[in-house]
Amino acid sequence: MSQQVITTELCEWITEQSRVGHPSESILAAMTGSGWDEGIARQALARVLGQSATLTAPPGATPGLPEPELSRFSPVLHAGDREVKVVMAMRQPRVVVFADLLSHEECDGIVALATKRLARSETVATGADGSEVNAARTSEGMFFERCETDLIRRVESRIATLLRWPLDHGEGLQVLRYRPGAEYQPHYDYFDPGHVSTPNILKRGGQRVATLVIYLNTPTAGGSTIFPDIGLDVAPLKGHAVFFSYDRPHPSTQSLHGGSPVLDGEKWVATKWLRQGVFN
Numbered sequence: 001m002s003q004q005v006i007t008t009e010l011c012e013w014i015t016e017q018s019r020v021g022h023p024s025e026s027i028l029a030a031m032t033g034s035g036w037d038e039g040i041a042r043q044a045l046a047r048v049l050g051q052s053a054t055l056t057a058p059p060g061a062t063p064g065l066p067e068p069e070l071s072r073f074s075p076v077l078h079a080g081d082r083e084v085k086v087v088m089a090m091r092q093p094r095v096v097v098f099a100d101l102l103s104h105e106e107c108d109g110i111v112a113l114a115t116k117r118l119a120r121s122e123t124v125a126t127g128a129d130g131s132e133v134n135a136a137r138t139s140e141g142m143f144f145e146r147c148e149t150d151l152i153r154r155v156e157s158r159i160a161t162l163l164r165w166p167l168d169h170g171e172g173l174q175v176l177r178y179r180p181g182a183e184y185q186p187h188y189d190y191f192d193p194g195h196v197s198t199p200n201i202l203k204r205g206g207q208r209v210a211t212l213v214i215y216l217n218t219p220t221a222g223g224s225t226i227f228p229d230i231g232l233d234v235a236p237l238k239g240h241a242v243f244f245s246y247d248r249p250h251p252s253t254q255s256l257h258g259g260s261p262v263l264d265g266e267k268w269v270a271t272k273w274l275r276q277g278v279f280n
């Protein structure tokens with residue numbers, strides 16, 4: 001094909017492919033397979049789905065996405081040292097809720113370790129390199145080093161087995177404590193391709209492609225994890241977890257989510273973010 005032009009029809013076709021759930025790499029493959037020049041195809045994808053619609057994989061990146069083995073929809077999954085239950089699974093966007101990912105003792109153990117190290121949570125600053133305290137996130141938090149203690153290592157290797165994603169592609173576990181009134185307003189976990197600090201962040205392991213939020217206690221009221229695009233509220237129950245993945249850093253993934261305000265009691269979560277490649 002010569003003189004290839006990105007037409008409105010092509011853009012509409014890409015939008016539809018994405019809407020029905022095809023990852024951008026598959027759309028790209030379909031386009032190049034039918035004769036589109038790869039450069040033009042990437043341009044069209046970027047125009048329709050966002051600047052880095054086609055995630056440029058870092059060296060050593062694992063193809064695909066983290067994903068539990070749900071092909072037979074077994075209600076119980078063997079995650080190495082523990083049987084984890086599947087409570088519900090949504091295909092598009094991919095959201096899976098697990099029960100019994102952690103025992104109550106493991107939850108208490110992580111809370112005890114984290115309590116000593118809590119500081120006001122920080123998020124990526126707007127318009128500058130670095131981070132700052134953000135009013136949208138009124139929790140307090142800390143990060144563990146990967147495999148920092150035997151307990152953390154055990155939980156991380158269970159997560160790696162459950163989600164079939166290498167342990168070294170995960171960031172260190174982050175623990176957040178929300179007091180009454182605290183919340184985490186809806187946001188995306190991937191790094192904004194348009195942000196000045198993103199290219200630097202991506203040098204370590206590439207983009208985030210999935211999130212696992214583990215509930216370390218059960219608040220008395222409020223504190224559900226909300227997914228506004230799909231009208232989903234996930235109840236924060238001790239030992240349960242919600243998993244979601246996103247194949248591109250773009251709102252069309254419908255991975256917008258937040259922690260709704262805690263109304264009574266405290267809410268503790270541990271978040272594991274998974275990257276495309278090795279995170280060191």
Ligand SMILES: O=C(O)CCC(=O)C(=O)O
Nearest residue numbers: 213224225258259269271
């Ligand atoms: O607290 C929650 O339910 C959500 C936490 C979250 O979005 C995050 O840690 O990125």
Ligand SMILES: [Fe+2]
Nearest residue numbers: 187188189257
């Ligand atoms: Fe988040």
